[in-house]
Amino acid sequence: MSAYQLLQQRFKRIGTLAGAQSMLHWDMATMMPSGGSGARAEQLATLEVLQHELLTAPETGDLLEQAQQEPLDHWQAANLREMLRSHRSATAVPPELVEALTKACRRCEMLWREARKNDDFAAVRPALAEVIARVRESAAARGAALGLTPYDALLEQYQPGLRAARVESLFAPLRTALPELIEGALAAQAARPTPLVPQGPFPQAAQEALARNLMERLGFPFDQGRLDTSLHPFSGGTPDDLRITTRWDEADYSSAIMGVLHETGHALYEAGLPRDWRLQPVGEARGMAVHESQSLLVEMQACRSRAFLAYLAPLLAQHFGADPAWKPENLYRLATRVERGFIRVDADEVTYPAHVLLRYELEPALLSGDLPLADLPGAWREQARALVGAVPPGDGFGCLQDIHWYDGAFGYFPTYTLGAMTAAQLYRAAVESDAAIPDALEQGDFTPLLAWMRREIHARASLLEWEELVETATGRPLDPEIYLDHLRQRYLG
Amino acid sequence: MSAYQLLQQRFKRIGTLAGAQSMLHWDMATMMPSGGSGARAEQLATLEVLQHELLTAPETGDLLEQAQQEPLDHWQAANLREMLRSHRSATAVPPELVEALTKACRRCEMLWREARKNDDFAAVRPALAEVIARVRESAAARGAALGLTPYDALLEQYQPGLRAARVESLFAPLRTALPELIEGALAAQAARPTPLVPQGPFPQAAQEALARNLMERLGFPFDQGRLDTSLHPFSGGTPDDLRITTRWDEADYSSAIMGVLHETGHALYEAGLPRDWRLQPVGEARGMAVHESQSLLVEMQACRSRAFLAYLAPLLAQHFGADPAWKPENLYRLATRVERGFIRVDADEVTYPAHVLLRYELEPALLSGDLPLADLPGAWREQARALVGAVPPGDGFGCLQDIHWYDGAFGYFPTYTLGAMTAAQLYRAAVESDAAIPDALEQGDFTPLLAWMRREIHARASLLEWEELVETATGRPLDPEIYLDHLRQRYLG
Structure with a gap:
């Protein structure tokens, strides 16, 4: 199998996991009883991590290198371009930073719900400052990897x-x-x-x-x-x-x-x-x-x-x-x-x-x-x-x-x-x-x-x-x- | 982290994927429109393969070896016993045979639906013979690995x-x-x-x-x-x-x-x-x-x-x-x-x-x-x-x-x-x-x-x-x- 074909298999798996995640998101918003939220968060996070692992794996990088030397038709070449785009974006930000950003967002979002109700911006300000700090870092990392300004790296997402x-x-x-x-x-x-x-x-x-x-x-x-x-x-x-x-x-x-x-x-x-x-x-x-x-x-x-x-x-x-x-x-x-x-x-x-x-x-x-x-x-x-x-x-x-x-x-x-x-x-x-x-x-x-x-x-x-x-x-x-x-x-x- | 703790993490991931799979099964039986069946089959199969890969990975085997030397309490020891049981059972059958059995069952089950309607056992007999042949092989493989007769290996499942x-x-x-x-x-x-x-x-x-x-x-x-x-x-x-x-x-x-x-x-x-x-x-x-x-x-x-x-x-x-x-x-x-x-x-x-x-x-x-x-x-x-x-x-x-x-x-x-x-x-x-x-x-x-x-x-x-x-x-x-x-x-x- 060519490197490109192996990549197609790998990305099919990633896409399938994304599809599963999307169905579970829908269920969470429409059907899930409240008691299921902890287990569901775990399921969604695991599916996310698995996609990220597949996308950033060194083999993925190697295959992307090789596939660029292979003869591809118009659609395949565009597919490879999009694969590269996802891979570069995912590898740009270190996992610790991804996690820190996720945590900061989760915390801030919860405080925001209350703050909005109470017209109380001060209550969420420190949490928002933390989110902005982490977004800034990850935008800088992504920008450096993609050759973009930090804000362009955010728009690109x-x-x-x-x-x-x-x-x-x-x-x-x-x-x-x-x-x-x-x-x-x-x-x-x-x-x-x-x-x-x-x-x-x-x-x-x-x-x-x-x-x-x-x-x-x-x-x-x-x-x-x-x-x-x-x-x-x-x-x-x-x-x-x-x-x-x-x-x-x-x-x-x-x-x-x-x-x-x-x-x-x-x-x-x-x-x-x-x-x-x-x-x-x-x-x-x-x-x-x-x-x-x-x-x-x-x-x-x-x-x-x-x-x-x-x-x-x-x-x-x-x-x-x-x-x-x-x-x-x-x-x-x-x-x-x-x-x-x-x-x-x-x-x-x-x-x-x-x-x-x-x-x-x-x-x-x-x-x-x-x-x-x-x-x-x-x-x-x-x-x-x-x-x-x-x-x-x-x-x-x-x-x-x-x-x-x-x-x-x-x-x-x-x-x-x-x-x-x-x-x-x-x-x-x-x-x-x-x-x-x-x-x-x-x-x-x-x-x-x-x-x-x-x-x-x-x-x-x-x-x-x-x-x-x-x-x-x-x-x-x-x-x-x-x-x-x-x-x-x-x-x- | 001890080998046992690493195993706990690994099995937590397996359990989480099984949970996701279970929710998608439920959705398939209760909510899913007919057009979703192909994509859903792919999602379920992928979640299954990922669990199987984690369960049978050589690292899992190594960790199970090591963990047996570690001090464990009553529940942990029972957990390790059940981990071993799953690992042994999953590694007993070669992946090609698992796939052949799955395919034989899928084909046979489809023919069975028609055969039952038509009171026509002959129509499904060759497909059932194929299923039995594959079950026999996988029961023999599982039995050999677990030290059980083939039928006991089936009961054990x-x-x-x-x-x-x-x-x-x-x-x-x-x-x-x-x-x-x-x-x-x-x-x-x-x-x-x-x-x-x-x-x-x-x-x-x-x-x-x-x-x-x-x-x-x-x-x-x-x-x-x-x-x-x-x-x-x-x-x-x-x-x-x-x-x-x-x-x-x-x-x-x-x-x-x-x-x-x-x-x-x-x-x-x-x-x-x-x-x-x-x-x-x-x-x-x-x-x-x-x-x-x-x-x-x-x-x-x-x-x-x-x-x-x-x-x-x-x-x-x-x-x-x-x-x-x-x-x-x-x-x-x-x-x-x-x-x-x-x-x-x-x-x-x-x-x-x-x-x-x-x-x-x-x-x-x-x-x-x-x-x-x-x-x-x-x-x-x-x-x-x-x-x-x-x-x-x-x-x-x-x-x-x-x-x-x-x-x-x-x-x-x-x-x-x-x-x-x-x-x-x-x-x-x-x-x-x-x-x-x-x-x-x-x-x-x-x-x-x-x-x-x-x-x-x-x-x-x-x-x-x-x-x-x-x-x-x-x-x-x-x-x-x-x-x-x-x-x-x-x-x-």
Whole structure:
């Protein structure tokens, strides 16, 4: 067997263990009784360690050396590139540091839950300082091994190929345009009649029936996936066994339904990855920004369009009973309402990127030490005023609102907005390529859109670097102006 | 670290992987969409291989050598004994043979499903011949390594410490007594009025509510376990995350309810294993016969007693509505009905051991070759006539009814009846030790019985060999006469 073939076997085992881990994660969030948490943590940690051992083993390094001398086709070469990427990243950080970081995160995350409830940043500050210290060390180690700056090494973890300089060039136009855009959207909204709010309650069973109905329309394969309930919605499982979750609020049908559409977008990406490359690095999704683009393409681009809402209106009446709010134009106004709020996860499409910019302003400074932790709450309020136009009343609505930093996830926030930007560009290209897409959405038919997504994104998995993937699919480099155009058209038009 | 401590770490990892595997098995039977089966098979196989690699690694052998020179306390020494047992058993069979056996079983099991449906033994005979050939080889290899006859090596897999000579001495009195006992039970039954059969349907929701209610009475810890639905009821998961399943039949409440009581008995055993020895070999249940004794102690000894049925009667009325059949004495007659049937899993308490004897008559002869496979259907009918008193109309009701042989499980059947025998002896000892047990059952209070089971069986895990465990708990060696006494008292009295 060639070195490359031996690597394929080895990475198949790693991928299989990752799949097992993903199923156990799903179970933990949906099914597991509380008493199982200790045993489950042990199982997840063991599966993690085994993957890490296989990935960093000296034999893996030797085989990677040898395989580079072997003749490989296009996909195999890309697979080898991704294997090398994983191996280098995993070997870059010494195991003691990995463990110290994991421990610091676990401790900090627990304190954060209380701190957020109590609006008490001081209570979690020392633990966060410890997390930042460990993230800094591991980013430095990873950067040294990969020839990247520490912050680039963090971005690389979430979106391979992403660099801070590129984020800056993509975000700069947003930073300039957004304040005016938000202002304009609010003015345009004020000039229109206030949309009618549908009167609940919306029984969970009816919401669930509607959600499943829409998932089917979207092409979610129920013979290789499930919908369940969890505290925090997510899309998990494996490409052949997709597990998406949501939570139900009988006072507000839209949070669950839009959440399901979002997670279905993620799941469809996984389902569409090439069968021939299952369990191999090149067969995996191309990073978090691309993943988010697939969920937002479904949720934001397709499902908040006038076309789709015209299809949705009678379905809502059918599931929840008659309500004067179930008029397509009224639904569109509801789905595109803009508000300067404090909370990112509740934000609308226009203010959301402002929330991300806020975090992106502070994150590198926290890591470099330019922004002392004691100044974080103040800096947050300042940026919130400048970017979002809403100053949180307490840190629970401010710098304590997101789990990410407290769990060590630095470098992750930019992918949300890069995903939104990518989604806008992909949707435009899809419609340019197949003008029937919007008409089909009006009939609740996602087939043409999904066919395009599958062909241009899903089937390519990690064959290309992420910006190559976007350029190949859309015919041009990622362009923030397309995203801004989309927002202007929808919110100022 | 001492060699023993290093072994503890190694076996903790093995135990953790086994736990992960168990959860994924549960998911496969209860939650998994059909499309996930390929990926799941891969996950389960990988977890299996990893455990096998850890168990058979040369370092494991070296550490086991060294640890035998180290000072160990009572429990540690027993743990080392069980580690050695697993290691020897796993290293005894060459990996190629393990794989050949697995493949033969997988193929045979698939053919068996069709063959059973079609009453067509010939269709599966060549595949079964292949399974038997591979079982024979692996039993010979295991026997050679362990100093056991091949059949003893098979028994050892399911009930460590069990030998054919001992099975023979325990089964001989049954073989003598059972025909008369069955005859007598049928005669006694014929002399009594026919019991009233309760009129369904019994809605699934009501059955489920009753099942959960009874599980709570039994002491099933719902904060560390769940009840779900699967095609074949089982008890799985891990001691801190117990997963039991049942299936619901709205025409017959008793199959689901008695099934749940049975599986709860298994689960309580797991839950009661000593916390200090989690994930270590000595902390595991003491074999299949002992496991079955815990389920039958609950289902057969406790829950088919007059005392418990007096408690159950009003509960049935409460959950399913009034029915003249809900009288304690009538319920007792229903719960102790005897019938010469064809199918083991549907058999009553008296004919069940006859079904097991039948299989135990044939199994060693099949393996030795004394019974040619072509003669199996005829031999089955002959034994069924002699032992059960009912000749199956076709092989689907005869030698094709059980999955075990077709899946390579030779040496397993005896543990059912040894479990029943053990349960009878344990229950008698429990009541001798605490006379309050039957009165408590009449109040639906399992606390005194469970306390005894926990102290005498669960807490001891695999500290003792299985017959030592029975003798320690009951003050005498396992005695088939106690089991026969129980049957005579209940069915002839």
